[in-house]
Amino acid sequence: MSLTDMAALDGERLRTREALAASVRGGFEKAGYEPVSAPALQPADIFLDMSGEDIRRRMYVFADPAGDELCLRPELTIPVCRLYLEAGGGTKKLCSVGPVYRFQQKGSAKLREFTQAGLECLGAADAEAADAEVMALASAALAGAGLKSYEIEMGDLALFDALIDALDLPSGWRARLKRHFWRPDYFRELLDRLAAGDAGEEGSERQALISALAGLDEAQAKDVIEDVLKLAGIAPVGGRTVEEVAERLIEQAELAASGVPKTAAKLISDFLAVSGAPKDCIEQIKKLASGAGISLEAAIARFERRMDLIAKAGVDLSRAHFATGFGRNMAYYTGLVFEFRVPPLGADAMICGGGRYDDLLSALGSEKPVPAVGCAVGIERLLAAVAREQGQ
DSSP, X not given: XXXXXXXXXXXXXXXXXXXXXXXXXXXXXXXXXXXXXXXXXXXXXXXXHHSOHHHXXXXXXXXXXXXXXXXXXXXXXXXXXXXXXXXXXSSEEEEEEEEEEOOOOTTOOSOSEEEEEXXXXXXXXXXXXXXXXXXXXXXXXXXXXXXXXXXXEEXXXXXXXXXXXXXXXXXXXXXXXXXXXXXXXXXXXXXXXXXXXXXXXXXSHHHHHHHHHTTOOHHHHHHHHHHHHHHHTOOOOTXXXXXXXXXXXXXXXXXXXXXXXXXXXXXXXXXXXXXXXXXHHHHHHHHHHHXXXXXXXXXXXXXXXXXXHHHHTTXXXXXXXXXXXOOOSOTTOOSEEEEEEOGGGGGGOEEEEEEEOTTHHHHTTOSSOOOEEEEEXXXXXXXXXXXXXXXX
């Protein structure tokens, strides 16, 4: 193929991508979402603090001549939420289209620069209705592009939080389990330690430190541990930070100070094993709660109403697979999470993903809590899925 032919092919691909992105955003606009454009350059610390590990390790981070640490935006939600706060907040529906940037290892087939079309429903009082609207718009965007075959993966972090709140656990462990739910490997390690009652060896020097930490809050305990390490001239080993060392010792102090029922850890494990059709899963959760003598009625009622509204909005839930352990790979989600997937695409199977993030706006500086839900469609992946389906 000549250079001229290659240039013509690249130009055609660019036009096709831009046309699809415009079409997806057009659908969002017709639904009442205002188009906005967020800067590609963003403060790096916000993403480092609030994104998942997968995104943090693939960010393009650099310092400008003034010494400020910046990044190329790795996704659109946080940039759009920053625009929302700068504009004064309120109840708003916003949509955006643009490139995002994530580092890929040499040889990876994944793109380092790719296009997302996103929408954010901010400040809506009826959370379940907003969730249903966002999922329905995502489904409509895929249908509008001509995609017929896909699966839906779903989860609900609010159900997990309700379970943790209902159990007899030390307060620090409650917060810790919720905070790390989106990190599957580390979360499983936490749960194993909780089940084992891992409080350290009796009589050891470490146990003396653990006993001294008992009763301190997490911030005080971290200060004490950092001071002890500095005074002893000890640097954390094995790649662990001071914060990670502190967290492990605080866990052990809490376990030593208050016995944790083994049944609680078993119930959490049983809960996280629930998987299948949404209606079947909620019945399993009801049985688990009833058998444990705890009430999850409010969270279950919200889940059931949300599923009913999603179905009425036109989303085909026969495609949906629900799992209590599904949490996506972002740190800021708080409730419904979902992904539209085309498994034959392998590593690029996720075409659209999103969920509820009620705490993010407060973390970004909002004086009042802002309920929020959104999603993003990967334009290049959607094109690939449609082309595959059409045999191109």
